[in-house]
Amino acid sequence: MNRVTSTDHDSPIGPILLTFVDAALVRLDVAHEGIDPARADIARRLGVLPEPDAATGAPLVRQLDEYFAGRRRSFEVELDWRLVRGFTRAALEAALDIPYGEVASYGEVAVMAGAPGAARAVGTACASCPFSIVVPVHRVVRADGAIGEYGGHPEVKEHLLALENATVLGEGLRVAP
Structure with a gap:
């Protein structure tokens, strides 16, 4: 069984919800409507409510902060493509x-x-x-x-x-x- 986790992060463009299946990013949501609606949406899409876990998202949070500071040009994170079709x-x-x-x-x-x-x-x-x-x-x-x-x-x-x-x-x- 896969472990589904999420963490939220404040960014210069608004709150971001990061959701992972195991260690792979399945969704990065700039949560313009708020973290709770974003969390409900991803739970509906995946069929499970993500478990809060800042540790899984910490490397990507660091990379996002570096990106917003102009010190990162690309990201090193495994992507889970299950929400993408064709x-x-x-x-x-x-x-x-x-x-x-x-x-x-x-x-x-x-x-x-x-x-x-x-x-x-x-x-x-x-x-x-x-x-x-x-x-x-x-x-x-x-x-x-x-x-x-x-x-x-x-x-x-x-x-x-x-x-x-x-x-x-x-x-x-x-x-x-």
Whole structure:
């Protein structure tokens, strides 16, 4: 039997609920509506109420803090894909290849996922991503460069893109001793 645990974390973009099956992240939820509704939603999806456990989530909490401080560009956590179906997984795996501080259009991600012409399906995949931030769907934008909705919270997407851009630009401005 798998052990399902969760921990919550305050972040610059709001409360985050991290849920794990054994040691693999099954969902990272930016809990705009609150931690309790997010916990109820994941319990419904998994069929079990996650057991609170800060220890399991501690490494990812540390990585998220490093990311928000501009000191981390990618995450080292095993992903549990059980909440992802069909083409969505290919699209999300393609999004993992978008470099930090850069963006790709929905159409470009569709090509990367092996399905040219599936830009709308990429949009749907990004909207349903259970690994927000860790899988950088915030780096996927419209063909005209507009950032899109990001689950009804475009300000979060804007914040994440600005954070990455500031980090990249800041590194370019460093002067050698």
